[in-house]
Amino acid sequence: MLGTIVFLSTLLVPLMGGGNVEKAEMIQTLLFVAAINTLLxxxxxxxxxxxxxxxxxxxxxxxxxxxxxxxxxFIDPHQRFKQSMRAIQGALIVASVFQIIIGFLGFWRIFARFLSPLSAVPLVTLTGLGFFALGFPKLANCVEIGLPALLILVIFSQYIPQIMKSRVVDRYSVIYSIGIAWAFSEILTAAGAYKGRSPITQLSCRTDRSGLISAAPWLRVPYPFQWGAPSFNVGDAFAMVAASLVAIIESTGTFIAASRFGSATPVPPSVLSRGIGWLGISNLVDAFFGTATGSTASVENAGLLGLTRVGSRRVVQISAGFMFFFSILGKFGAVLASIPLPIVAAVYCILFAYVASAGLCFLQFCNLNSFRTMFIIGFSLFMGLSVPQYFNEYLLISGHGPVHTRSIAFNSIVQVIFSSPGTVAIIVAYLLDFTMSRGHSATRRDSGRHWWGRFRNFDQDIRTEEFYSLPMNLNRFFPSF
Structure with a gap:
């Protein structure tokens, strides 16, 4: 998750007019609110x-x-940064209200009740595969440290545990591989291996990150509205609502994958809807603190559950405590942020692959001898990869998406929705699964709905009730169906 925070800060802050100081403050803020939202x-x-x-x-x-x-x-870059952040805060507030309504009023529960293992396959699979551009393409920006990091991670996570007959090594394989590759990149940086190289290569390979550590304060506690009062614009709000819908869909795929790796029962529709409601609260927290982006359930974290085979809620809560620590002590967080992005991309190659494999696991509940099943899976996966590729390539070549009207907000809405592989895949799979051969007697079994039917209400199975029930008897405030 730290790699995502550093990447987004590096991308957005300069475009908004900020410098190293603003970038360091944004990294601290993102870590701080991530800790709050994870605990919630x-x-x-x-x-x-x-x-x-x-x-x-x-x-x-x-x-x-x-x-x-x-x-x-705004001529002054710092002033433009603050005004941009305030506008994003206002749009995020509107988007968070949308997610809160969708989740807590049960609209997402209605959607999830018709979700089957068949339609979950493309959703979860492309929740992982949809980030393929953050894998090897980013690793190749500095292949001399990215490729060794990938090989070390594969060896430590897959081969050494078999040789040593121990589960300890693979649980810490990510830490080992990042530490070794990070030390190697530090040696190359200190030896001057990147002097005279292109700016892109230096940004990807060097560990000193051009003043990020020196710009970070020793001690700073992020606080609400630190950039000023939010400003509101209708067009920005609609575009941000579309992005929040994509975040809802991707988070749903991540929740399903996490339940699979965490040895939990399938997530009941009411629990999914409850999670989306609290995701809206998380985005409201983001808007108050000013993060320049919203929140979603971390895909790489779900992959880490599969890699380490540790699906403990308590471990994640302890990690939130570390996020608090590194967000307040800015120098420590900046040191961690100096990890070269190709090393993070090497880890992504493994973690996103695990999430994709979690989606493919749901094929065991479907009838793969049915041509209906084969068509829905194949067509939704193909369109989930093909449509976003078209939209992203068009944007890269032309500077704008295929939909280019006078309304910038409408253009952003269409671009956001159709550039998300998981969103396109679930739209196609959900509609086909719901409409094709709906009245046929074998359709329910072909889609695997009979396997998930027993977990629709979380109080019908004692394992589900133990795992998903809320503390302090809060279940009475949330529906169980």
Missing amino acids: QTWFGTRLPVVVGASYAFIIPAISVAFSSRMSV
Whole structure:
């Protein structure tokens, strides 16, 4: 998750007019609110061992705000940064209210009740595979440290545990591989291996991160409205609501994957809806503190559950305590943020692959001899990869998406939704699964609905009730169906 925070801060802060000081403060703020949101989700949300952190889904609306004409009137970069942040805060407040309504009023519960293992396959699979651009393409920016990091992680997580007959090594394989690769990159940086190289190579490979550590304060506690009072714009709000819908869908896929790796029963619709409601609270916290992006359930964290085979809620809550520590002591957080992004990308290659495999695991509940099943799986996976690829390539070549109207907000809405592989895949799979051969007697079994039927109400199974029930007898405030 730290890699996501550093990447988003490095991308968004300069576009908004900020420098190293603002970047360091934003990293601290993102870590601080991630700790708060993780505790809220594990205590009162789904209660799954998931980390709630910064989301890539909000990049397009945030960039639209930063490049809007009303921001170009500010000549002072610091003033433009503050005004952009305040506009994003206002849009996030509206988006968080949308998520709160969708979750706590039970609208997402209605959607989840018709979700089957068949439609969950493309959702969860592309929740992982959808981030393939953050894997090897980012690793290749500095292949001399990224590729060794990937090989070390594979060896420590897959081969050495078999040789040593111990489960200790693979549980700490990510720490070992990052530490070794990080030390290697530090040696290369100190030896001057990157002097005279291109700025992109230096940004990817060097560990000194061009003043980030020196710009970070020793002690700083983020506080609400630290950039000023939020400002509101209708167009920004609609674009941010679209991004929040994408975050809802991706978080649903992550929740399902986390339940699989955490040895929990399938997540009941009411628990999914409850989790989305608390995700809205998380985005409201983001808006108050000013993070420039919203929150989602961390996909890489779900993959880490599969890699370490440790699906403990308490472990995640302890990690939130460490996030508090590193967010307040800014120098320590900046040192961690100096990990070269190719090393993080090497870890992503493994973690995102685990999430994708969790989606493929649900094929065991479907009838793979059915042509209906094969069509829905194949078509939804293909469209989930093909449509976002088209939208992203069009944006890269033309500077705008395929939908290019006078309304910047509408353009952003369409671009955000259709550039998300998981969102496109679940739209296609859900509609096909719900409409194709609906009245046929074998359809329910082909989709695997009979396997999930017993877990629809979390109080019908004692294992489900033990895992998902809320503390302090709060279940009476939330429906169990």
